[in-house]
Amino acid sequence: xxxxxxxxxxxxxxxxxxxxxxxxxxxxxxxxxxxxxxxxxxxxxxxxxxxxxxxxxxxxxxxxxxxxxxxxxxxxxxxxxxxxxxxxxxxxxxxxxxxxxxxxxxxxxxxxxxxxxxxxxxxxxxxxxxxxxxxxxxxxxxxxxxxxxxxxxxxxxxxxxxxxxxxxxxxxxxxx
Numbered sequence: 001x002x003x004x005x006x007x008x009x010x011x012x013x014x015x016x017x018x019x020x021x022x023x024x025x026x027x028x029x030x031x032x033x034x035x036x037x038x039x040x041x042x043x044x045x046x047x048x049x050x051x052x053x054x055x056x057x058x059x060x061x062x063x064x065x066x067x068x069x070x071x072x073x074x075x076x077x078x079x080x081x082x083x084x085x086x087x088x089x090x091x092x093x094x095x096x097x098x099x100x101x102x103x104x105x106x107x108x109x110x111x112x113x114x115x116x117x118x119x120x121x122x123x124x125x126x127x128x129x130x131x132x133x134x135x136x137x138x139x140x141x142x143x144x145x146x147x148x149x150x151x152x153x154x155x156x157x158x159x160x161x162x163x164x165x166x167x168x169x170x171x172x173x174x175x176x
């Protein structure tokens with residue numbers, strides 16, 4: 001193939017295949033730049049990550065031995081957390097507090113009487129508050145924990161070696 005005078009083999013028109021390949025490369029580069037893991041890494045590097053304490057209440061979970069389950073969770077020292085069906089990873093357990101259910105009764109004279117629920121021992125259900133510690137970012141809309149915006153009332157799932165329970169966020173403390 002002979003070249004015409006004044007023409008170059010490097011200059012040719014763009015084909016649809018060339019344009020498609022260029023678009024794929026740009027989309028891949030954009031996905032890497034805006035990926036949640038990369039943004040989390042950048043946040044750690046810039047120092048915008050702060051310690052976050054998350055309190056999760058678990059109520060009414062049937063368990064053969066709730067005390068052993070709580071002791072096992074304390075011994076493990078960490079749980080995997082899932083926020084809005086998105087796995088976050090492992091977070092540390094500061095403490096696990098057993099919660100006592102209370103019965104409330106209004107007396108005929110108008111006074112209110114409370115007592116411990118005796119059914120909690122008979123039916124052996126797990127009622128506990130998991131106090132978790134991890135890293136997050138404070139934003140205008142709450143706390144970003146595991147690339148998910150986390151607020152009080154958000155449903156979460158906790159998973160340890162011997163359990164998987166659903167709970168609700170009942171408290172958030174930033175920087176503690």
